Amino acid sequence: MNQENILKKMVDAGITNETFSAEDVMERMMKKKSMVLQIGKSFVIYDPNGRIMRHTAAGFKKEGYKVKVLDLVQMKEENHYNPLHYFRNEAEAMSYARYLVNKLGNNNEETFMAGAEIVLLTALLCYIKMERPEKNQNFAFIMKMLRAAQINAMDPGAKSNLDVIFDNLEKKNPEHIAAKQWKIFKLNHPHDQNRVTTSLAAKLSVFDLPVIEKLMSTDDLELDQMKDQTTVLFVKNPTINDSYDILTELLCFQLMNMADCDHVSDWKEYQRNKKHEDDLLKDIREISTAAERAMFDSIWDFEEKEK
Incomplete structure (x- = not known):
């Protein structure tokens, strides 16, 4: 089952608001496909406003996924991330x-x-x-x-x-x-x-x-276990403050390095992974500008349908 089919299944199971269909959420999610990083059966979803999490977390939980959240917006300390770990x-x-x-x-x-x-x-x-x-x-x-x-x-x-x-x-x-x-x-x-x-x-x-x-004094994200477990990690980053962008970029960098370590003999796959890493980091950097953040916010603006 490819990435899009897996995600659609989770979205479909998680939608609780009748205003939305799984297709509505999937359409917006896949428009920014590079913001969804797949590692084995696990996913890292870059979700600045937390809207994707609100509409998909239940679906992931129903399918036995561990749901983790790195919250750089409200700093609720739902989970902790320590790069040195x-x-x-x-x-x-x-x-x-x-x-x-x-x-x-x-x-x-x-x-x-x-x-x-x-x-x-x-x-x-x-x-x-x-x-x-x-x-x-x-x-x-x-x-x-x-x-x-x-x-x-x-x-x-x-x-x-x-x-x-x-x-x-x-x-x-x-x-x-x-x-x-x-x-x-x-x-x-x-x-x-x-x-x-x-x-x-x-x-x-x-x-x-x-x-x-x-937030970073300890670690419970278990990034090194994501390839062997079914986990979804939602990364919430503020849309009007780029101070924490380095944390999300470092997270992505570490994940891609972990993914590479088991495939060092497969140069073609390594190149594909590095290209995806470059694309992902490029997207995150672009979102750092106010104009791009506003554009990204409109793409994911599910709230318009609630009005």
Whole structure:
């Protein structure tokens, strides 16, 4: 059964308002087909206004699907998402660091700054995942570490609290990937180290918001189980505030990487997955503009039929 048939079955079972038919909802859903990501028998549905969820969640539940919600609109904490929960190795940590820095950067940014930020973020991610207890493995702790990284640039021998942590780590294990990445970062002039730290902290400042700290302090989305389970994840993102777009894009990036991991030998399928990932991220980026958001909102405007 293809994606459209599966979705139609769930929509048909979930429609409770006689004003709508399954076809009405499906027509609008499939107009933005790239906003529905299928992973095995599971689905991730990008649903800014929550309208799709209201008309389909019951149908998914009837068919035995787990229904999960990442709510970035009202922050009801229906489910929690912690990207660090899914890092499996050092290479992935570096990949995610590069992704975040590049996504949050701008075209006018100095190349050395972006490179230094990637190295610094990789060091922090690897340290947290390999050396800290699970309760500290989140972006809130990364922000705490960045605040502890500032040094007196006028004093060549000055050390930050973070310097002490990584010095001790290197003594304990000179080959530790976090210690190695930190040493590369420290090759920069002290003044540039402060610039890099400040720039990275500013880019990641969304993770300092109390509501985001709470939402991302732990994880129960079970993204790594979606290929083997029947789950539907609704992602609700505000239509007039693009501050949280990076969270939905990172979620998509992680899901596509998880999907790729079991198909590395199949280059053609890998290319298809990457193309779908690019299309999906492109759509999400386009929706970030006010005009596109308004257009998208009208496409999904089920409320017109209720008037």
